[in-house]
Amino acid sequence: MRKVGILGGTFNPPHLGHLIMANEAFHAIGLDEVRFMPNSIAPHKEVTGANAQQRLDMTRLAISGSRHFSVEDVEIKNGGVSYTFDTMKKMIQKEPDREFYFIIGGDMVDGLSSWHRIDELMEMVRFIGIKRPGYESSSAYPVLMVDSPEIHLSSSMLRERIAKNQTVSYLMPENVEAYIRREQLYGSKHNASESERTTSRKPL
Ligand SMILES: Nc1ncnc2c1ncn2[C@@H]1O[C@H](COP(=O)(O)OP(=O)(O)OP(=O)(O)O)[C@@H](O)[C@H]1O
Numbered sequence: 001m002r003k004v005g006i007l008g009g010t011f012n013p014p015h016l017g018h019l020i021m022a023n024e025a026f027h028a029i030g031l032d033e034v035r036f037m038p039n040s041i042a043p044h045k046e047v048t049g050a051n052a053q054q055r056l057d058m059t060r061l062a063i064s065g066s067r068h069f070s071v072e073d074v075e076i077k078n079g080g081v082s083y084t085f086d087t088m089k090k091m092i093q094k095e096p097d098r099e100f101y102f103i104i105g106g107d108m109v110d111g112l113s114s115w116h117r118i119d120e121l122m123e124m125v126r127f128i129g130i131k132r133p134g135y136e137s138s139s140a141y142p143v144l145m146v147d148s149p150e151i152h153l154s155s156s157m158l159r160e161r162i163a164k165n166q167t168v169s170y171l172m173p174e175n176v177e178a179y180i181r182r183e184q185l186y187g188s189k190h191n192a193s194e195s196e197r198t199t200s201r202k203p204l
């Protein structure tokens with residue numbers, strides 16, 4: 001059976017932590033593909049600064065360099081609150097010949113008991129947990145923990161940096177940073193990103 005990893009997230013914005021975790025899960029579990037799945041309305045957090053279409057666009061840009069990664073837009077198309085149980089139920093009905101793995105960060109492992117219809121969801125997919133600095137990541141549920149280089153990086157940290165006009169170079173893909181500046185998201189000024197400035201320098 002083809003093994004499909006689903007990395008659900010808000011991706012507000014996507015960053016290198018997301019790409020690292022998807023890649024580590026892909027190799028450690030021997031997945032055939034990983035689909036990045038931006039949610040419509042996040043069940044457990046407030047989302048500001050970018051709309052659903054912009055988060056989808058940025059996710060597409062972030063994974064554009066990888067042949068193993070793709071974007072799943074079903075939650076954004078469906079709208080409403082994106083409960084993973086509902087999404088995975090439909091996905092399994094549509095693609096019964098797949099084995100689905102849902103990838104989460106270490107910060108989410110502890111809180112799984114509060115997820116919508118979690119006991120049934122646990123029967124439908126296998127959960128993969130990726131360690132995140134500062135979190136214990138223990139659970140009564142059977143989460144497959146994958147060892148990974150840990151990176152202290154979050155979308156909130158990047159939003160804050162952008163708002164303060166601080167550097168985000170090497171923390172997110174260059175094309176995502178360029179998109180944020182073009183769309184003036186998160187309070188960014190419409191100036192050239194560091195990478196654009198570097199490449200536009202005249203040769204000596
Ligand atoms: N640096 C990281 N290390 C491990 N897991 C991460 C990391 N960043 C995000 N994740 C995980 O990726 C998934 C999607 O995360 P999300 O898009 O909400 O990003 P975030 O950085 O946690 O966002 P925010 O700071 O806005 O809360 C979640 O399961 C989250 O736990």
Ligand SMILES: O=C(O)c1ccc[n+]([C@@H]2O[C@H](COP(=O)([O-])O)[C@@H](O)[C@H]2O)c1
Nearest residue numbers: 008009010039043044082083084115116
């Ligand atoms: O279904 C739930 O109850 C549930 C509760 C919290 C989070 N999730 C999903 O977990 C993924 C990561 O969540 P977040 O808030 O970090 O973007 C994303 O796909 C969410 O829709 C799902």
